Amino acid sequence: MEYVLKNGIVYDPANKVAGEKKDVMFKDGKIVDSVSADAKVLDVTDKIVMPAGIDPHAHVAGPKLVVGRIYRPEDSRKGVTHKTDILRSESGFSIPSCPSTGYRYSRMGYGTVVEAAVPPLEAKHTHEEINSTPNLDIVPLSLFGNNWFVLQYAKQNQIEDLAGFIAAWLRLAKCYGVKIVNPCGSEAWGWGMNVHGLDDPAPYWDVTGREVVTALAKANEMLGLPHSVHVHPNDLGHPGNYPTTVSTMEALKDIEKNSTVRGQTMHLTHAQFHAYGGTSWRDADSGADYIADYVNNNDHVTIDVGQVTLDETTTMTADAPMEFDLYKLSGLKWANKDVELETAAGIVPVIYSGKAPVNSLQWAIGLELFLKVNDPWKVCLTTDHPNAGPFIRYPRIISWLMSNERRQEMMDNREVHPWSHRRTSLASLEREYDFNEIATITRAGPAKIYGFQDRGALTPGFNADIAVFDINPNDIDPSRNHEAIEKGFSSAMYTIKDGEILVKDGEIVKVVKSHTLWTDVKGMEEQEKRVMDRVMPDFTKYYTIKFENYQVHDKYLPNPIVTEVQAGK
Amino acid sequence: MANYEPPVTDYESIVENCTCAFCGCNCDDLDYLIKDGHVVGVRHACRLGASKIMEDMDQRLLVPMIRGEDGELAETDWDSALDKAAELIAGAVRPIFYGWSETSIETMHHGLELGELVGAVLDNQATICHGPSLQAVQNAGYPISTLGEVKNRADMCLYTGSNAMNSHPRHMARYSTFPRGYFRPRGRFDRTVVTLDPKYSDTAKMSDIWVGFEQNGDYEFYNAIRAVLKGKKLQKEFISGIPKEDVEELAEAMKNVQFGALFFGLGLTHTLSKQRNIDIAIQMVADLNSYTKWILMPMRGHFNVNGFNIFMAFETGFPYGVDFARGYQRYMNGETNTIDLLTRKECDVFMVIAADPGAHYPGGAVKHLAEIPVIQVDIHWGPSTEIADVVLPGSFVGVEVGGTSYRMDGVPIWMKKAIDKPETCRDDEWIIKEILERVKKIKAEQGALASK
Known part of the structure; x- marks a missing residue:
């Protein structure tokens, strides 16, 4: 089937198209240069046309999501909708059910989402949820930062074996890349402890976060994976944590990049939670300057923000000691889920309020990061869903980024607490994003960061993943019309995935199965064998599951998209 | 040796690493011995699992x-x-x-x-x-871990309202009490096992400490432990029939382990206070985490x-x-x-x-x-x-x-x-x-x- 999206205003930053009126054509699921006269014409005159959205960091599928859903029926009861002829009923606000997650991303013009934390032992669970989430391609990242085998390889500085381990484990768990969460801290949580800073060793293992992050980054580059290491540094959410964040970035400064498809060797995730100054929540202030300066002056780091949206939400992270601290602060019900030999996880509901000084400070620091990082290719739009707020708030964040007037208004009329401007420089930042920059932080940038070669741009040959929004960029002043911007980006006029129209005028018209992206490393067979010989005795002794039953069988990935990588190339 | 059953030697093939379809332990290390298309022997399984698997044709429904x-x-x-x-x-x-x-x-x-x-x-x-357990989870939280964490780290395993030796026969053997874990290389000898149960159950017999409090005394007992953890003096001499000194001693012991795991069964969910029993057990575990590491887990049946x-x-x-x-x-x-x-x-x-x-x-x-x-x-x-x-x-x-x-x-x-x-x-x-x-x-x- 051939289509022409006619007369749209196209924003395609990867191809340096910034608001040109032109046609976008696609055929049999791919973008093409030209179509025949029989092509179906979709009139999108003066509407915004962009590649479909790519969320570079969210928690949408897996064991901790389900703990959240089981123990928070009060959240599931929000957002319940009646089933329709083609849609199943929805539920949930911060932790929507799988079908709801797919529908809601689709309505916002998104096509790809990264599930940022998969414990390999429970990877089958994540893949089951991915299969139940329609209309999206999902990119799972596997947790490595507290894995006992990784701790040992890092301690002994055996980078080649570590690379073999990563290659083997990505294949076992069917994941796309390497995620690191509070390296050594989640292992310390096995004893109810945490580590503080990059050089505080994990109990017993006597290895530091610095050694783990560095070793994993080196191994990641040895393999030449499409994505860099994806780092959630130590000390998340603690006042005065920005030095830890900066030293984590510095630790990876000299690592040589081995990839032509991405620019960075480290992705710093939900930077907002890692950009606090002060010594306690009494005197906390913004450390956004330090993070933004580092990112502006160095090309090896990209970030996503983790913007606080001022909603009631459900926090969940493999940084379990931090979640326990949060429980001690808020007193709201605490869930925890540690995974043998691999990681930990904690879940706590949080009510972010504009009336609360700390939450308002977090809100402002997130916006500061967006506005202070000069190059939009280095920063991505996320809320670390659901940690700083649910993903359905992305359009609202876009409206804040595009309107200084709205930001000032929120501070002036006390929608947010005065800490937002007394303890940050937000009030002095007049920068406003334009549509091209929005397209960069929600589409082109994330695609580049993940090394995607088939999406994130309207390049001929790429997947026909396209979003059209009912906004006329030449006839709107986003600065003064924040509500129209939020509304426009909330419900896509068209969401097109692999050439199929899934959403029309904000309504889902078609439901398709999702795809799962994973990375298959070739050329490490020898190292992998050596690694398995070393790992298997310990695996048999210390896991509670047989190796045969540990791996994710192909059956759990009915629609895989495999990225094959030649190690070292 | 009237009870001795000779091992099955008359079989054609073995299928390894099968998973037991009985209780919530899902032991995945079973070997099935197959002959004539039937499982004639099961290695590694407990009696419950093995009998279910081997006697699959007993009272079998065969036709609609x-x-x-x-x-x-x-x-x-x-x-x-x-x-x-x-x-x-x-x-x-x-x-x-x-x-x-x-x-x-x-x-x-x-x-x-x-x-x-x-x-x-x-x-x-x-x-x-375990419906009441899930209700309690919705009230009070859900601090759990996978069973391997218990095997590798736990130096105290506490069974309450659960007779695991009968209901989940391999639970103690495979996951909690007996296995040698990374940080517990001597297995059983590196752990203290506690059973809280009015009944002197088979699990209690395997334990180092048995606290046989009164029937329906669960809530009061946990409440007392929480009070001790928070530094309060117990006013009553006996808590659910247990001398207060024993309660204090147990609370102190629980505080001073490196990793504790509490397993609860229907004995907790279905006595007098139902989900409130689980509420307070969860809150107790949360309290204990201010001192050291504790998790809890419902002993799921199927x-x-x-x-x-x-x-x-x-x-x-x-x-x-x-x-x-x-x-x-x-x-x-x-x-x-x-x-x-x-x-x-x-x-x-x-x-x-x-x-x-x-x-x-x-x-x-x-x-x-x-x-x-x-x-x-x-x-x-x-x-x-x-x-x-x-x-x-x-x-x-x-x-x-x-x-x-x-x-x-x-x-x-x-x-x-x-x-x-x-x-x-x-x-x-x-x-x-x-x-x-x-x-x-x-x-x-x-x-x-x-x-x-």
Whole structure:
């Protein structure tokens, strides 16, 4: 089937198209240069046309999501909708059910989402949820930062074996890349402890976060994976944590990049939670300057923000000691889920309020990061869903980024607490994003960061993943019309995935199965064998599951998209 | 040596790393010894698991049956039985699909689609066993871990209201008490085992410390431990029948371990204070985490009872007792649970899959079941067969057909197939899918008729 999206205003930053009126054509699921006269014409005159959205960091599928859903029926009861002829009923606000997650991303013009934390032992669970989430391609990242085998390889500085381990484990768990969460801290949580800073060793293992992050980054580059290491540094959410964040970035400064498809060797995730100054929540202030300066002056780091949206939400992270601290602060019900030999996880509901000084400070620091990082290719739009707020708030964040007037208004009329401007420089930042920059932080940038070669741009040959929004960029002043911007980006006029129209005028018209992206490393067979010989005795002794039953069988990935990588190339 | 059974040597082949389809331990290290297409021996399993697997043909349902006018079940062919089941479900106003805990996630997918189509209630055994635990989890939190954390780290294992030696015979052997873990290289000798139970159970006999507090004394006892943890002086000399010095000593011991694990069973969920017992146990564990590391875990009974809760939560947002009658999901304890619906006589068609309500439900609920059409999908004859109007013989997950299950700690396991099912039986997944297809057809015809 051939289509022409006619007369749209196209924003395609990867191809340096910034608001040109032109046609976008696609055929049999791919973008093409030209179509025949029989092509179906979709009139999108003066509407915004962009590649479909790519969320570079969210928690949408897996064991901790389900703990959240089981123990928070009060959240599931929000957002319940009646089933329709083609849609199943929805539920949930911060932790929507799988079908709801797919529908809601689709309505916002998104096509790809990264599930940022998969414990390999429970990877089958994540893949089951991915299969139940329609209309999206999902990119799972596997947790490595507290894995006992990784701790040992890092301690002994055996980078080649570590690379073999990563290659083997990505294949076992069917994941796309390497995620690191509070390296050594989640292992310390096995004893109810945490580590503080990059050089505080994990109990017993006597290895530091610095050694783990560095070793994993080196191994990641040895393999030449499409994505860099994806780092959630130590000390998340603690006042005065920005030095830890900066030293984590510095630790990876000299690592040589081995990839032509991405620019960075480290992705710093939900930077907002890692950009606090002060010594306690009494005197906390913004450390956004330090993070933004580092990112502006160095090309090896990209970030996503983790913007606080001022909603009631459900926090969940493999940084379990931090979640326990949060429980001690808020007193709201605490869930925890540690995974043998691999990681930990904690879940706590949080009510972010504009009336609360700390939450308002977090809100402002997130916006500061967006506005202070000069190059939009280095920063991505996320809320670390659901940690700083649910993903359905992305359009609202876009409206804040595009309107200084709205930001000032929120501070002036006390929608947010005065800490937002007394303890940050937000009030002095007049920068406003334009549509091209929005397209960069929600589409082109994330695609580049993940090394995607088939999406994130309207390049001929790429997947026909396209979003059209009912906004006329030449006839709107986003600065003064924040509500129209939020509304426009909330419900896509068209969401097109692999050439199929899934959403029309904000309504889902078609439901398709999702795809799962994973990375298959070739050329490490020898190292992998050596690694398995070393790992298997310990695996048999210390896991509670047989190796045969540990791996994710192909059956759990009915629609895989495999990225094959030649190690070292 | 009257009890000595010689090892099975007369077999043709071995299938390794099979997963036990009995309790929530989901031991996945079983070896099946196969001869003539049957499992003649099972290595590594406990008696419960081995007997279920080896005696798979005992009282086995082999052919579909429909209860006739005369009140007797009569054998029939698959088409007739499936048509009858589909007709009953398509015509139902308030159907309940109950069970699911002893079948695969793959089967549940079709069951959920069917439930959403006809507006049924989907519920599982949690409604009569660990339902109060889930309610408590919703009140107070859910600090758990996988069982390997316990094996590798725990120096105190505490069983409460659970006689694991009888109900989950390999739990202590494989996961908690006896195995040598990374940080517990001497296994049992590196751990203190505590049992809190009014009964001197087989688990208590295996323990270092047994606290036999009074029946229904659970809440008071945990409350006292919490008070001690918070530095309060106990006012009463005896707490639930236990001298206060003993309570203080236990609280101190719990505070001073490196990693503690509390396992609770139905003895906690079904005594006087029900979910409040679990509430306070969870809060106690949260308190203990200010001093050291503690986790807790419900001792789930069936091999996929946790799986159903997980599956329903990611598909619908709610773990059990999910009602689709209004075209969207509702979950209201006391309103949308099976027992309540049956005792209120709301339900008009009941499908039970891989469960035995005839054996487990309270009298009032069973009485209503006897009065309405019941469809049974199962592998064995049981009390539910006696009240069933349509009987559909399924196959044995983890033995005759593969399937996904979730262990009590949430670890997903692919349970592989080892032998072929009896020729006349069908896989649960196939049966539910067939019913779904047939109900869709009936609904389409009704729709076409209505639009004329």
